[in-house]
Amino acid sequence: MTTLVIGANGQIGRQLCALAREAGEPIRAMIREPAQQPWFEERGIETVIADLEGDFTHVFDGCDQVLFTAGSGPHTGPDKTLLIDLYGAIRAVDVAREHGLSRFLMVSAMRAEDPQAAPEKLRPYMAAKFAADAYLRASGLPYVILKPGRLTDEPATERVAASLEETGGTNTVSRGNVAHALLHLVKAGGLVDREFVLLDGQRPIAEVLA
Amino acid sequence: MTTLVIGANGQIGRQLCALAREAGEPIRAMIREPAQQPWFEERGIETVIADLEGDFTHVFDGCDQVLFTAGSGPHTGPDKTLLIDLYGAIRAVDVAREHGLSRFLMVSAMRAEDPQAAPEKLRPYMAAKFAADAYLRASGLPYVILKPGRLTDEPATERVAASLEETGGTNTVSRGNVAHALLHLVKAGGLVDREFVLLDGQRPIAEVLA
Numbered sequence: 524m525t526t527l528v529i530g531a532n533g534q535i536g537r538q539l540c541a542l543a544r545e546a547g548e549p550i551r552a553m554i555r556e557p558a559q560q561p562w563f564e565e566r567g568i569e570t571v572i573a574d575l576e577g578d579f580t581h582v583f584d585g586c587d588q589v590l591f592t593a594g595s596g597p598h599t600g601p602d603k604t605l606l607i608d609l610y611g612a613i614r615a616v617d618v619a620r621e622h623g624l625s626r627f628l629m630v631s632a633m634r635a636e637d638p639q640a641a642p643e644k645l646r647p648y649m650a651a652k653f654a655a656d657a658y659l660r661a662s663g664l665p666y667v668i669l670k671p672g673r674l675t676d677e678p679a680t681e682r683v684a685a686s687l688e689e690t691g692g693t694n695t696v697s698r699g700n701v702a703h704a705l706l707h708l709v710k711a712g713g714l715v716d717r718e719f720v721l722l723d724g725q726r727p728i729a730e731v732l733a
Numbered sequence: 734m735t736t737l738v739i740g741a742n743g744q745i746g747r748q749l750c751a752l753a754r755e756a757g758e759p760i761r762a763m764i765r766e767p768a769q770q771p772w773f774e775e776r777g778i779e780t781v782i783a784d785l786e787g788d789f790t791h792v793f794d795g796c797d798q799v800l801f802t803a804g805s806g807p808h809t810g811p812d813k814t815l816l817i818d819l820y821g822a823i824r825a826v827d828v829a830r831e832h833g834l835s836r837f838l839m840v841s842a843m844r845a846e847d848p849q850a851a852p853e854k855l856r857p858y859m860a861a862k863f864a865a866d867a868y869l870r871a872s873g874l875p876y877v878i879l880k881p882g883r884l885t886d887e888p889a890t891e892r893v894a895a896s897l898e899e900t901g902g903t904n905t906v907s908r909g910n911v912a913h914a915l916l917h918l919v920k921a922g923g924l925v926d927r928e929f930v931l932l933d934g935q936r937p938i939a940e941v942l943a
Contacts (some may be wrong), residue, residue, distance in 0.1 A: 576849075601811035602857040608801070609819070610848055610860035613867070638820055639786075647812040650820035654864040661871035 525549040526709050527586040529575065529615055532559045535630065535674075539592065539709075544568050548709055553582055566642035575611035580618050588626040588712075589619045590705060601647045608648065612655035616662050626715060628664045628708050629700075630701070631656050633694070633720050635670060652703025652729045665715035667708050672722045678704055684724025685731045696722045704728050735759040736838075736919050737796040740803025740827055742769045745767065745840065745884075749919075750778050758919055763792055785821035790828050798836040798922075799829045800896065800915060811857045826872050831878035836925060837876045838918050840911070841866050843904070843930050845880060858919035866928075875925035877918050882906045882932045889913055890934065894934025895943045906932045912939050 531552030532538045538592045543550045544566055552563050552570045573579035595603035619627050634641035635652035659666050672694040679699025684690045704721050706730050719732055740746045741762030754776055762773050762780045773780045783789035790861045796840025801822055805813035829837050844851035845862035869876050882904040894900045915930050917938050929942055
């Protein structure tokens, strides 16, 4: 069961790739530039070079599922939000479906469920994530959508929560915890058509993403 | 059969409203500001003031179908493209469905079918239109999607074409012809789940949008 990781060179992507490699989980890291390759090769992680704004259909051959963690991020220009976070995700869904992949794991965002409830400057980004998630749900592909809260660089605790109610309002989650959660999802092949908010918390990942 | 026109104060919206009024077709023009009201009132067109970025659910009461011709346009900032062209359209689809409206008429764009084939600077806009169209198709609402070519301010000829093959490559259409085509769609209630490219051409509108 090989997982194509789209956005492998991102902050979450790299941590996930390293964890998957340690766990012996077969992955293929999609990266944009040859200059990004050494970091992965040093760790024995297979890479494939392709551009999410170009033709990347060939990189799906031989993969069983796809993990989409690419993102221009909420702080880049909204033109890239449209081209990467929205349309890159849409095309990845289409290509995954055309290739008959078994599952699509999407990294979304907690506020994507209701962009109007997000702080004003994040709303365009959340609108893009809302639409990408909706496209995936309607695609017919089995999916899991993970919706982390506000990302931090705190150390991974491997203890998480599923809602603001559970955390008492704390809305953050470390990228390390997101990476651990993604590894869990990559391995939990039976989990389909599910959506999870993810925050730093007190419970084991396997319990929250059950 | 009352049609809610979202984006009524736009260049196409105003022409459509004037044509519909002349034809005795019941419409309700959704506009953003009271200052936009006199133009409509002088012509005896009902208006309702609401913001596509705010709560506009109340304006659907008593309407039978909706025509979405709002657009920040390809030349405004892509943050507004995300909030208006994409998420505004998505919310309008949701509200129309919740209100049980009979049909959703969407003004899209010719290149929205394949954003990567569009000129680079238009791609973010086309990605937004692609996703909005996809959301409408998957919504379960009966729909018509109209995909005009590049808009001009030439006079309306009421003669159109349905493809670049038909026009020999000419990719333009006047806003006046788009407005006439929309009036035809507003009246042609039996037309559902159809998509039409619209260009200036040689054939009557009723023949091309049949």
